[in-house]
Amino acid sequence: MVTINDIAQNTGLSRSTVSAVLSGKTESIRISQTTSELIRKAADRLGYHRNSLAYQMVTGTTNVIGFLSEDLGGTEFTGAILSGIMCESAGSGYYTKLFPYTRGHVEKNLTDIIGQRPAGIISFAVNQPDFERIFDQLAKFGIPLLSLQNIEINRGIFVITADADGVTAAVEHLYSLGHRKIGFFTNRKSMELKSPRNEGFLNGITKHNLSESVVIPELLDTADMETLTRVVASKSYTAIVCDTDYNAMRILQAAAKAGVKVPGELSVTGFANLAAVELCIPPLTTVLQPFTQWGMAAMRKLLSVINDKSKSYLTEKIVEKIEVKLIERESTAPAYPVN
Amino acid sequence: MVTINDIAQNTGLSRSTVSAVLSGKTESIRISQTTSELIRKAADRLGYHRNSLAYQMVTGTTNVIGFLSEDLGGTEFTGAILSGIMCESAGSGYYTKLFPYTRGHVEKNLTDIIGQRPAGIISFAVNQPDFERIFDQLAKFGIPLLSLQNIEINRGIFVITADADGVTAAVEHLYSLGHRKIGFFTNRKSMELKSPRNEGFLNGITKHNLSESVVIPELLDTADMETLTRVVASKSYTAIVCDTDYNAMRILQAAAKAGVKVPGELSVTGFANLAAVELCIPPLTTVLQPFTQWGMAAMRKLLSVINDKSKSYLTEKIVEKIEVKLIERESTAPAYPVN
């Protein structure tokens, strides 16, 4: 591997001169055009590439952002978010490094992270206690931690999507189509997490006094196809709002099985706007979570915090909300008159 | 940041002793239990974390694998592949760093990569000329490059899925169900790339002499919903094999629109086995590409190459194929008798 030493030898100049030229300090340090050229030529000819490790060690700063998440597989969320992060960091010279997060094994994760001295961390789906521990430990080393989900804590940086608003928008949309009996499809686990999507649903039905609209009780614990089909066939709801696109697709399947027409007899909405949902039968009305922009916004925020010396995030909670928006497709229509 | 110096000072021992203990060389260098313990305690107490940068610089080896790809967004492929890579590398102490690949800007990419001295690179969807250039340049620095797609080149490392076999399996499956008029849905661009999936289709129909089975000509250039619906409605095929799951979902939509029953009147197969396809109406028969295992296999192979001093990949082509397999769901059935 070619180093500045090789270039110094080759040109007969000193390492410092070479370093100055090659790092563009030619203005402040005043080096003659001639030697400047000479050095650059030599660097090209010998195939020099600055050793980023050495650079980082000596400056004490790294150009690495860590993405801490449990599992990237099985969904297109994370890919799209990472896209946004990379897109935003490209210009600033930052790179993204993937850190595996294993629930409950915080100390191991911390050693990994701190050892590599990243400039900052973006975390996805890290749970409350782990987040708190990681946040505080990283704080000691001046490494800011940004979460993509809200966490009940009085400090830190959060860039989150306005999930509650999104579900409320779905309810409002259905309300305006005349729906009064709206069911919400979610499971008990996310209920217990006081998920924003559940809140959004409750906000919506409270606002319009939809006393016949409820979180579908049968689906809280078991959501197999049989149960789904039974619920759909019962026609207890003229519309079902789902907490994910996948759940909405399940409802579509159940409706097909039960012979219930969507959207004629039942309206359905999803959440996320995955690539597949416009290819559903019928194309799904859903809440668009702008994953790529989300990642970009997170990266921008993190960079601003990295460059902000005040470190206010250590004592106050900084929250940035990303707007979501309802995409109307063909799975929602005016309410079917129910008895 | 706590360094071995701090620990040396704190314990009154020398840096080398501390280093030896903290890097587990306590056997070969023989250091007493007592001092060993003392040092470890101090490290814990002071909150020491080995500076991975310094380690890497001094040893000249990094624990970084680069993932070079154009765009991670819009699909769940890459996330799942990355999952596999991370899963496999976790045990070996390697980390994955994301490198953005911009078609045609190879020199910029190379500078980025070489500057950071990764131990190896896994590339996804890098085109032929760029791959060749990157491969040869990285070779000079001893950085192996593994591609997840096959490339017409006489050297390098390739871990690819057996796409051709997968499509052939789909054709065979349909053949055994009595289908003789099978259409293949792909576009001209992938045809011109001599894609393995097209080959697989041709292999299948050749083997069984299916003279009425063809690559659907109308869909090569325009595959909007109107054209799709027309093709499906024409009933020219009793089955349509698609080169992607998304295309298969489009066929399902078109069939629904045209009033053609799937699988009663038309069988459909996809390719990939995305999470959404079992939620289709009907659940889609498709070829499973095991993304996570794919990533794992790639990582394993890359690690073996990194540790193999012979560097045989520089002069010969190493190809590892990952088996795919047909998943039968409900979008395929015995052939409907066509006139």
Place this chain on the structure above:
DNA sequence: TTGTACGCGTTATCAC
């Protein structure tokens, strides 16, 4: 322009 110290950990080599 250049010499020199520095950052952090590793690895001989050397003294007790």
Place this chain on the structure above:
DNA sequence: GTGATAACGCGTACAA
């Protein structure tokens, strides 16, 4: 056997 000393790797910063 135990531990210390010193050089090394690569690039930066600052005084000379």
